Amino acid sequence: MKRLIPPTSLLTFALLALGLAVTPGQAQPTGRSGRDAAGSTITPAGNPSALIAAEIAFARAAQDRGQWAAFDAFAAEEAQLFVPQRTLAKPWLRKQANPAQAVKWQVQQAWISCDGTAGVTFGAYQGAGDANGWFSTVWQRQRKKGNYLWLLDQGDALSTPLPSVDWIEGKVADCPPHHHAQMPDESAQPPARKPAGGKSPPPPLPPLPGPVPAAQAVAGADTSDGRSDDGSLVWRTSVAADGARDTHVWLWKDGTMSEVLHRTAAAPNPAHGG
Incomplete structure (x- = not known):
């Protein structure tokens, strides 16, 4: 699922979103996704607009506070x-x-993600003078209040600024074959017995998506x-x-983990103060 939001509408969007749920301590809508008791597909709970609103609130707070x-205010404890x-x-x-x-x-x-428990944002930053670069933030939905706080933040300088965009692109992962958050590994469960009525039990649920390719890991890092x-x-x-850093993000799409973001950052140069 893809959603596009024009930057020209961001101020109105941010004001509306902020009234709903983007500052620390406020609640975000929560929900489950996957299949209900009857086996019907449930609409994904992931909402990329919530991540965009969180980034807007975060960026504005940096200027105001x-x-x-x-x-610190927008960071998860971990x-x-x-x-x-x-x-x-x-x-x-x-x-x-x-x-x-x-x-x-x-x-x-x-x-x-399909269930809305985590998301990743990417964009451009501008620092003092003519400094500019890219940033990437991992967001985590908080279990008690449902708000989004950042879990991992990083970026790197660029010699040429990222080009501006006409639309902010938001993508939601496909729902896995099943979604039972924190459920035990079903492959370790004993086989189900055939019920007294004679009907065979339903087939075991498939595993959660992944894992991502182990070959992508950086040796020695x-x-x-x-x-x-x-x-x-x-x-x-x-x-x-x-x-030096290396970052990958994968999204479950069309039955596979597809890489949607890959960024590297060079080692800091002490001669340049960082």
Whole structure:
């Protein structure tokens, strides 16, 4: 499923979305996807507009409240940054002073799992002077309140800015053959007995999507995988000893895990201050 949102409507969209659910502590709509008791397909609960709204609120908070204060406010407790090695975000953020000029950014693409439990955004940023680059953020829907907080944030400088877009592209993963979040591995369950009525039991449910190709992992690097509850969105981040990074995002589409984002970041250059 693909949705397109024109940037010219973002202010109106953001105001409406913010009234619903994008700031920390407010609730997002929740739901389940997969098949109901009768076997009928349920509409995906993933909503890329919610991720776009969260990014808009996050970016605005950086201007209103200060860059690192906003990062802290929108971060999940287990959120991570690369500085340049993988670092737990909140303890690091709370030691940072807000820069005089906060970075600005604009989301260009969003991908979300079928069940809406996780999503990824991608876009352009502008820093002090003529600095610019790309960013990518993993978002996680919070179980208690249903709001989205960021789980993994990163980016890298670019010599040429990303081209602007006429439409923000949002994609929802296909629903897996079944969606039972946090269900046990059914392959380990004993076979079902034939009921007394003589009818054969239904076939076992297929496994959740994935895994993603193991060959994509970077040898010798600190590599970590994450996935939505239903497995329809998967991400992998690797950081080498020198701080160089490699990021992949896969989405469950047409019966396979399709790569939708791949970005690399060079090792920081100490001569350039980072």
